[in-house]
Amino acid sequence: MSHERRRSMLIFVDLVIIWFSVYTCYLLRFDGHIPPHFINQSILYGLISAVVCLITLNYFKLYTRVWQYASVGELVALFKAITIGVLISYGAVFAVTFERVPVSVLLRNLETLLILIGGSRFAWRLVRDRIYKPKQAHMNALIIGAGDGGAMIAKEMLSQEEASLYPVAFIDDDKNKLKQHIHGIPVVGSRKDISNIVKLHNIDEIIIAIPSLSKRETADIIEICKPTKAKLKIIPGLSDLIEGNVSIKEIRDVEVEDLLGREPVSVDLEGIANYVENKTVLVTGAGGSIGSELCRQISLFKPKCLMLLGHGENSIYTIEMELRRTYPALQLETIIADVQDRERIHDIFRIHKPQVVFHAAAHKHVPLMERNPAEAIKNNVFGTKNVAEAADQYGSERFVLISSDKAVNPTSIMGTTKRIAEMIIQSLDKTSKTKFVAVRFGNVLGSRGSVIPFFKQQIALGGPVTVTHPEMIRYFMTIPEAVQLVIQAGSFAQGGEIFILDMGAPVRILQLAEDLIRLSGFEPHMDIPIEFSGIRPGEKLYEELLTKEEGLTSTKHDRIFVGRPSIISRAQVEFELKKLENVLFEEPFVVRDVLANVVPTYIKTKIS
Structure with missing residues (x-):
């Protein structure tokens, strides 16, 4: 029904109610026989009431309100409109005729109008809600x-x-x-x-x-x-x-995040601001899942300049446009560069002199790196070395490495290279004025290439959902909470620490797959089948967060712990890296042998 038609209908109904109310009030006052003298008064009172009450009802917007959403506000407006209308009408009759409308008529008229006009609105709402609604x-x-x-x-x-x-x-x-x-x-x-x-x-x-x-x-x-x-x-x-x-x-x-039952991360805003605010901050890998979220959250703390460094122009462009839209006053520097290019990285540090560095650039896909060990080493090891040494040479205040739980007793090339990256920054910290630290955590929900988007894609295609092993478990965090804790851990840096984030209870991947299927409206194993593909090269059934030597102590934050800094000399690390550099283009099994010498806890796996 159009607005104008609905308004006309309501006005017509109200006119009928007003005349009905006035007439019945006079009938009741005189026991069904209205004296001739009061007939004229009732007609005048009815005319004035019709005009005045329609004006007051309109003034209080009672013809433009949607009565299916009516609540106390509508009742109050209705009471005011009718009360004021009745009182003005009563006074107007006296002003014209110098005769008073009987008080009993006045009170009964007020009562009748409130009941009938209000009731007409709510009766229609009741009919709609209780009769028509369930059928639809x-x-x-x-x-x-x-x-x-x-x-x-x-x-x-x-x-x-x-x-x-x-x-x-x-x-x-x-x-x-x-x-x-x-x-x-x-x-x-x-x-x-x-x-x-x-x-x-x-x-x-x-x-x-x-x-x-x-x-x-x-x-x-x-x-x-x-x-x-x-x-x-x-x-x-x-x-x-x-x-x-x-x-x-x-x-x-x-969403899956709701299933984890994780309380929101609380951060020490003052502690973070102290080392980020009005500083030049560099984020490497700024176009990635973790890197881009780092940029979003660092922007909140008003850095002097935020530098976004990445190898892929599309991802850097995307996060740049988002930040420029959200933080128009923020000074941004977007840099397309490869962390493996030592000269380019040193030029960037020489020109911009970043004071705080978050190093998130890395190859992270375990099976892919098993087949491309040289690329993992060049990016994760020598890329980290280039950025860390530039931070040392050009006087950065802090350097935060984004590491992984896969670096602990690694069974993969990716995990081993991340462990070597930790060793590099720990050895540098011994002689540098820069505070070098690493932050180690597990899987993040929804990151590119992670298991959850993969499962969702398989479910959308009707299955099957492939799980590697029924007993495989992993630690999970949301990207925002992981990044909040990374930034918070940076405020605790004294130099050489490996911070470990509390990932909560581990999650069985099979249960995660079943939950995702249910949340998509299907029944696992019936509507959507689940198949087991076997553990892939480099994977473990479960991940660890600490080596035996590191121990664990608490920090000021209940979700951040710190491992004991390892005693690693820079000369020793440099010697091992030289050996790695010499075998980069050898057969993969040769590369693995050298990695096992560098990281004795590395457990080599076969590639099928």
Whole structure:
């Protein structure tokens, strides 16, 4: 129905109600027989009331409000409009005739108008919500959380013209809410009842609508919901609820990050600002998953200049455009360079003299590096050496190496080269004024080439999802939380440390695959098959975060630990690197033999 037609219809209904109210009030006042004298007064009062009340109703915008979303605000506006209209009409009749309308007529008229005009609006809403709405909905929804968030979502679902979801029940752990109704929808149980309620009410979709819920509690509820086969969704956080942003459009699918149950990282903003603010900061590998997130988060701390160095022009261009759009006042330097080019790297340091360096440039794909060991060594080892020595020569204050848990007792070329990179910066730290540190962590969710995007692609194609081994486990972090902790670890640097990030509980890759399949609306092993492909060259069943020699001590941050600095002489490292350089173009088995001499804990694997 068009706005003008709807407005005309409401005005017509209100006119009928006003005349009906005035006439019946006079009838009741005089027991069904209105004296001739008061007939004239009732006609005048009716005319004036019709004009005045329509004006006040319009003034309070009661003809432009959407009544299917009506709440207390609409009721207050309605009360003001009718009360003011009735009082003005009463005064106008007295001003024209010098005769008072009977007080009983006045009060009964006010009461009748409030009931009938207000009732006409809410009656239509009731008809729409309770009669037409369920017929249009195709799927039943269960809302977890009978608080403000859940009530908002339910109200919006009920008011939608074309609803695909209809809320049939609430779940809440508050016993006081049990058997109560919110917007006519019952609270039927607590989280322990979810499985039975889903079956009883044929629930198609479960919406977690408790924005104040901790990450751990969210993960616990998701675990309860997973076996039900209902699709899971979640509303945004508490800040969105406070700002009034909670709506059906804001509901999102449950992601793998929600399953981890990780609480948000807290950072010491002052400590970070002390070494980043007003400094020239260089990020190598700035176009990669970790590098680009480093750039985003460093930008928040107002560096004097942020230098984005990368080998791929497209990825550097993408992050540059994003940062220029988000931080228009930030001074950016974008540099296309290869960390393997020693002269180019030294020129960059000589010209720009970066004070803080985050070295994220690296080859990281384990199976690919097994087949290309020379490239892994050139990039991860000699690339790191070039950047670290330039930082030492040109007086950088801090150098933070992004390392990997695969560097511990490595079974892969990639892990071994990352361990050598750690050895390089630890040996340099002994004689340099630059504080060299490494930060070691496991897998990050959603990074390029990581397992989760690969699984999602396989699911989209209908499967099968390939898992290497049923017992394989990995540590996971989100990219933002890993980067926050990397930047925080940099503030703790004294020189030579290897910081280890608390990755939380390890995750079985098989369970991760099953969860992703369920979150996509399928049943693992039935709708989407899972196949085991066998452990790939260089892979372990589980990763470690520390060598035996490093030990572990805590830092000021409960998610960051520090390994004891290794005693590695620069001369020894240089001697081993010379041997590596000499065999770069030899057969892969020769390269592996030399790597095993450099890193005695390296366990060589065969390439099929």
